[in-house]
Amino acid sequence: MGTTVNGTPAQIGADPATTAAEFVRDGLGLTGTKTACNAGVCGSCTLLLDGAPAASCLLPATALEGRSVTTVEGIGNGAEHPVQRAFAAHDAMQCGYCTPGFVVEAAAFVDRHRAEHGDTAPARDEIADALAGHLCRCGAYPGIYAAVASACAGEHDGAAESAPPRTEAAEKASGRARYTTDVRPEGCWEAVIVRSTRAHAHVLGVDAGGAHHVDLLGADRTVRYVGQPLVAVAAPTAAKARAAAEQVSVDYRDLPAAADPAAARLPGAAVVHSTRAERGAAPSHSEGFVPPARWKDNVRGPFNMGWRSATAVKRIREAARRGDDRLVTGVFQTAVQAHTPLEPHACVARWDDAGDLHIHVSTQAVAALAEEAAERWELPRGRVHITAEHVGGAFGAKAGLRVETVAAVELARACGAPVRLVFDRAAELTDGGHRPASRTEIALLADADGHLSAMTMDAYSDGGVSVGGMVTTLARLMYGRGPRRLRDFDVVSHRPPGAPFRGPNGPQLLWALEQAVDDMAHRIGEDPIALRRRWDGNTKRHALYDWAAALPVWRERTAGAPPGRFRRGVGVAAANWMYLVDSATTIELVVEDGTVVAETAVQDIGTGARSVVSGVVADELGVPAGLVRVRAGHSDLPYAPASTGSRTTASLGPAARDAAAKLQEEARGRGAGTAGSGRLDAAALAALEGLRVRGRRRRDRRGYVTPFALPDGGTIGRGFTGAVHVVEVEVDTLLGAVRPTRCWAGISAGRIYAERPARNQCEGGVVQGIGYALYEQRRDDPLTGAVLTANMEDYRIPGIGDTPEITVHFHEEGWEHVTGGGVGLGEVSTIGVAAAVGNAVFDATGWRPRELPLRPDRILEGIGAK
Structure with missing residues (x-):
């Protein structure tokens, strides 16, 4: 049986279990077609079948018989x-993981639209309808809208006159960018993790039926959640690995379980971590240091970071007794938010003949993972080689030595062959990491002059078997130094562990705090922006605040709440x-084949790390962007930070600038460059062939808050990034639907190194915040x-039709003490969005939402009871 793929004949096997996606990816090596959901929901596997878009993950390969197939590699007929x-x-x-699917669907739409309407831009709703079957977890929808509209208008029929704002853009748009899920070395075996079907049990034995396997259980042989890894098996093909996994037999001795967080707090509930050692080994859903706290059964805490706590409590109690109108209280709840990267957790591992370990992995911490792997397998650091050329989405849960890497490496050693392990979507949504749910009790008191007089907050974080709730701790950093009691608790239960997620603990805090501040503004009759400005130091x-207050x-x-069915707020x-x-960030520049190559171990998870480095080097050297290349994503390259906590840009930019300055100095010393200035052209680069220099990230002028490196290698600098989000919503009071229509995002992060990728990241932060708020x-x-x-x-995560019009405003002043002048913006651009949506719903309806997500049933119940 046969078909034509991108104009070339191809033979299709007879196995009805092989999907069209597997056929083009594994059989033909056309890895631009991605698989993510395997349910026809996300669109990443889209190809053209006789010119019409189709989800290839749902099609059997035999359905391609006699049909013409076009993948992203064939879009444009070779051009x-x-x-x-x-x-x-x-x-x-x-x-970029979803990009090929978007490109294929968009190309079909653009060709059809232009044939019917000529070179005219379609309406925004038309684009949303055409791309409704596609998802981008990063939230790059505003750029997609603009790209499709301009392509329909004929603005990109000829070659581009300037370089794109993202250095790897052409690779991602063409499907050439390779991710860990695309890697399959010759002779590679496939691995599957067998997971617990019990919430709490002792595992008495595991029978793998003779399959190559590795045990993933801890020494206590206890499982604590459904989905916990038990054993990983490997076989020469994916089908055989799945069959081997189905044959694994597990002998459980069931134990009482506390699978519901409310039940976990009751007297007599099954205890999740019963010994001191177990509590010390509990996973963390927060980044960095987890402070010590008391335990009582399944409740950890309180951890109190307040000051003048007794004064705060006394003032609030007295205000409650006298019925003070300037006392605002409330209980606010948030739900679990799953990471849901479109590229699932994945690893390909092999041991070479010399005993070196090679790991291709979807990670946001290349250099750190190499150190951990060297320690785990007792190897010299130079014999561990980590590669993450492209990473298909990472928001905090792909850092560190995780189970997919441990299993793949151990199986590769046991099998004597490379081993590939990729989470399926069920595993990703169960054990791939999530932002914990929370319940926050808050009280704010204003004095007669409207100043913050006292604050108390108790937050209970619900991270399954994990701990690390620091929701109220972050309230220490906002709105002055008025007396406040800030207590954090973890409620552990027999459910999967949370993981750091883009501003850990921040959205939970702001959902409560920013709505309480809004309530206070209405109580005392003050403009909500003016009150925040007055309280905020x-x-x-x-x-x-000044920018936001001036918005029309x-x-x-x-x-007051407007009348009618559709209400705007x-x-x-x-x-x-x-x-x-x-x-410690280091960048090396080497002159190679007439270009400047910047080398850094940093992983580019989509935030634009390559663009930052190439832009700084090109600007400093005065060379065209095309003469600078970035070699990244390999642990054999110079040290770079993990992509966590918004630290990469602030670390990479100054290191790149320092390296460029040293290259200029060398050029001047050799008499190369334009008029001896060190600004280089092609002739100067030819004279510098082979030159290598190394640049470091210089110390900030005012030093740092922490004079030592944190456990994850970072340092806390002086100053805080800031954001102010203004959101307009439309509430359908008949159906209970909330539709954000516009968002303005003001971001204070200093120098913007790569303007369009930075703006893109902030837009994506808004989209993820809307998902957290509504879905x-x-x-x-x-x-x-x-x-x-x-x-x-x-x-459900947000789609392109859920995206409001987004305006991003950068405030770049105030960071002159920082080397390079710029800091990170990935966290601050998203953590306040849900609270702004909540405040907009209140403005539209007069009802204060308390619980996320803002489902239609909750909206209708709330406005009906008002």
């Missing part, structure tokens, strides 16, 4: 399609995040602990 140029020009991508954020949408809003929220940096909620069976939303139909 670059205008859509691909448009996606590159408008930076319509971040990690962050001068950089003052400029953002804010100035022209009307007081405007809300605001502020955000704060630490400035982190890794001062995302992992659901679990309270009796068994099993995750019920284990596919991308039941766990």
Whole structure:
């Protein structure tokens, strides 16, 4: 049986279990077609079948018989399609894993639209309808809108006149970018993890039926959640590995389980971590240091970071007794938010003949992972080689030595062959990491002059078997130094562990705090932005308040909930995040074949690390962007930080600048460059062939808050990033639907190194914040602990049609003490969005939402009871 793929004949096997996606990816090596959901939901596997888009993960390969197939590699008949140029020009991508699917669908739409309507831009709704079957977890939708509209208008029919804002844009738009899930060395075996079906049990024995396997259980032989890895098996093919996994027999001795967090707090509930050693080994869902705290059964805490706590409690109790109108209280809850990267956790491992370990892995910490792997397998650091050329989405849960890497490496040694292990979507949504749910009790008191007089907050974080709740701790960093009691608790239960997620603990805090501050503004009759500005001592954020207050949408809003079915409202929220940096960051420049190659181990998870480095080097040397290349994502290259805590740009930019300055100095010493200035041209580069220099990230002028490196290698710098989000929503009071229509995001992060990728990242932060506010909620069976939303139909993330019009405003002043002048913005750009949506819903309806997500049933119940 046969077909034609990109114009070339291809033979199809007769196995009906082989999908069309597997056929083009594994059989033909056309890895631009990605698989993510395997349910026809995300669109990443889209190809053209006789010219019409189709989800190849749902099609059997035999359905391609006699048909014409076009993958992303064949779009444009061997030439670059205008859509691909448009996606590159408008930076319509971040990690890029979903990009080929978008490109294929968009190309079909653009060709059809132009044939019917000529070179005209379609309406925004038309684009959203055409791309409704595609998801981008990074939230690059604004750029996609712009790319498709401009391609329809014929603006990208010819070659681009300038380089795209993202250096790897052409690779991602064409499907050439290779991710860990695309790697399959010759002779590679496939691995599958067998996971627990019990929430709590002792494992008495595991029978792998003779399959190559590795044990993944701890020494206590105890499972504590449904989905916990038990054993990994490997076989020469994926089908044989799945068959071997199905044959694994596990002998459990069931133990009482506390699978519901409310039940876990009751007297007599089964204890998740019963010994001191177990509690010390509990996984963390927070980044960095987890402070010590008391335990009582399944409750850890309180950890108190307040000051003048007794005064705060006394003032609030007295205000409650006298019925003070300036006392605001409330209980606010958030749901579990799953990471859901489109490229699942994946690893390909092999041992070479010399005993070196090679790991290709979807990670956000290349250099750190190499150190951990060397320690784990007792190898010299130079004999461990980590590669993460491209990473398909990483928001905090792909750092460190995780189970997919441990299993693949151990199986590779046991099998004597390379081993590939990729989570399926159910495993990803169960054990791939999540932002814990939370319950926060808050009280704010204002004095007669409207100043913050006292604050108390108690937050209970629900991270399954994990700990690390520091929700109220972050409240120490906002709104002055008035007396406050800030207590954090963890409620552990027999459910999967959480993981750091883009501003860990921040969205939970701001959902409560920013709505309480909004309530206070209404109580005392003050403009919500003006009150925040008065309470907030962050001068950089003052400029953002002034900007937000001047927006027409804010100035022209009307007081009180408007009448009618569709009600518009405007809300605001502020955000704060630490400035982190890794001062050990190093970049080497080498002149190679007439170009400058920047070498760095950094992984580019879609935030634009390559673009930052290449842009700085090109600007400093005065060379065209095309003469600078970036070699990244390999642990054999110079040290770079993990992509966590918004530290990469602040670390990489100054190191690249330092390296460029040294290259200029060498050029001047050799008499190369334009008029001896060190600004290089092609002739100068030819004279410098083979030159290698190394640059480091220089120390900030005012030093750092922490005079030593944190456990993850970072350092806390002086100053806090800031954000102010203004969101406009439309509430359908008949159906209970909330639709964000516009968002303005003011960001204070100093120098913007790569403007369009930075703006893209902030837009994506808004999209993820909207998902958190309106849609995302992992659901679990309270009796068994099993995750019920284990596919991308039941766990909903925002699509392109859910995206409001987004305006990003950068405030770059106030960071002159920072080497390079710029800090990170990935965290602060998203953590306050849900609170702004909540405040906008209140403005539209007069009802204060308390629980996320803002489902239609909750909206209708709330406004009906008001």
